[in-house]
Amino acid sequence: MQYPSQIKKKNHTMINYGNRGMNFEYLINLSNTFYLEKDHALIYKKPTPIGIVDVSYTEKGKVIQQAYFKSPSTLDYNGLYRGKYVEFEAKETKNKSSFPISNIHPHQLEHVKKVLQHHGIVFFLILINHHTFLLPGECLLKFLKSHQRKSIPYSYFLENGYLIKEKIDPPLDYLMVVDEIYFGGMK
């Protein structure tokens, strides 16, 4: 009678993985909605870029019949906070000991450099080992410059990242950390 337990195990794993991915993005989106409603910041997730292959026209309007996902050249979230341009990417890893850099597209790393050149605020929110860290773009670039490794060890996050405390409202108050790093304290 191995069949049912195997099915169960497979489903269990798939659900867990999917939920974790959804949850992290969901918590960030909830936080952004909270910031928006409280008139605290204007930060939105950019729609995923797609390439449209085929469109049809129905009574309800234009319907996309075939399209594919393009790889992003900028980061997922951007907006306006305390008069400043803010852009960031949210990534998570199942790996508990390190974050694989391959999770970030080379075009995105080039973009991070450009945002810094143009005096924008740019960072990564990384969920690793059940903790969410804010890692400033500067820190990520510094790591890549001084290390040949293909992943960032957890210890680097503990030393150079900023832990985001989980709260109720907003669930991931990353702007509290942004205040600390980029504005020298409380709003």
Next chain:
Amino acid sequence: MQYPSQIKKKNHTMINYGNRGMNFEYLINLSNTFYLEKDHALIYKKPTPIGIVDVSYTEKGKVIQQAYFKSPSTLDYNGLYRGKYVEFEAKETKNKSSFPISNIHPHQLEHVKKVLQHHGIVFFLILINHHTFLLPGECLLKFLKSHQRKSIPYSYFLENGYLIKEKIDPPLDYLMVVDEIYFGGMK
């Protein structure tokens, strides 16, 4: 022998309309690419938001099988210029005497107010009567507050808008006007 001329006329009209729409967006995209390559500004068109209904998995990866276009709640372009957050929308009208306000979604108008509250730069690029005008968000809101009209007359653009000169590189140098309005002169 009416058939061929009718076809011709129909095609002609369709091509003209399509080209005009494409051209305006195309010229803005070319200008943004120019600014990006010259390291002058980081301004991107946001992907059109879509709602995905059905996805299939093929050898080449995930393919969207059905999706629809969502109405945008922010403006089409945003980015970073001279350390400032910039957001704008590009619209054109075939109407030579006025610009119908229905071209702008109510959610977008609310968004314009919020960007101003948060000290961002926000404007509209309007192609009307073969001319492209930059109309600051403040001017659009002022017009809506003081007029009951459902369209903005061309004369309002002549009086309150800023004409964008057509050049070779970039084809629509709207940042030259942004320098003038928001930064008090040349970069």
